[in-house]
Amino acid sequence: MGFPWSETINGVIAALAAAAAGGSWKAAHRSSATADAVARIERERWHADLTPQFDITLAQTGASVAYLTVHLEGPDHLRELDEVTIAVGNDDMEHTALxxxxxxxxxxxxxxxxxxxxxxxxxxxxxxHGRSPSPFPLVVGRGRPFFMEHTRPGGWMIGTTEEMWQQEHANQPVRLILTCRRGHEEWVIARSLDNPSTTSRA
Structure with missing residues (x-):
């Protein structure tokens, strides 16, 4: 009885083919994963390059009123924002109704x-409450003005006058949070402005 060389050779060939196929699949998988990682990095870089650049000023115009200007400076290739939402941020304290x-x-x-x-x-x-105005579009190179005013003590703050409230917040900055959208892209930008009531007295 002879040794089944043909069956053995066929088995070896099949095993080598399977190994080669497995190696090709792994290589293709690694290549696909690498391509996905590169594409993700490029998307993140592109998103970062398009981060809106604002020039924001706040100047007091009266005893309790200030003029806010939000100017979209760039980048130029951003062209425009479909929607900008501005909200006033709170201080760093925890505010829980005990x-x-x-x-x-x-x-x-x-x-x-x-x-x-x-x-x-x-x-x-x-x-x-004056937390945030309606969202608005903005084109690079253009701005939008708003009027702001001193906050007042809450109706539940018995014994706290407006003067006492403003003195308590005299050295606190004005915090703004801008949420910007263009298409499916979104950027959230925080800015802290000097209190114009304080700087006007300096």
Missing amino acids: HPGPRATQADYDAFVWGPYRFQPRTDGADE
Whole structure:
């Protein structure tokens, strides 16, 4: 009885073919993963290169009113933003209603602007709290003005006058959070501005 050389050779060939196929699949998988990683890095770089650049100024125009200008400076290849939303940020304190009740709920605390300035309520689409005006489009090289005003103590802050409230926030900055969108892209940008009430007295 002879040794089954043909079957052995065929088996070896099949094993080598399977190994080669497996190696090709692994190589293709590695190549695909590398291509995906490179594409992701390029998308992130492209997104970062398009980060909106703003020139934002806030100047006091009256005893309790300030003029905010939001100017989109670039980058030039961004061209425009479909939507810009500006919101006033709170200070760094935790604001929890320890004893919520009819006078003040946690929702009241959350809606209240904890800082020196807010947007003028019911102006440019802002609600009664003055947290944020309505979103708006903006083209590179153009700006948008807004009026802001001193915040006032909450109705539940018994015994706190407007003067006391402003003195408490005299050295605090005005914090803004800008959420910018173009197509499916989104950028969130935080800015801290000097309190114009403080700088005007300097």
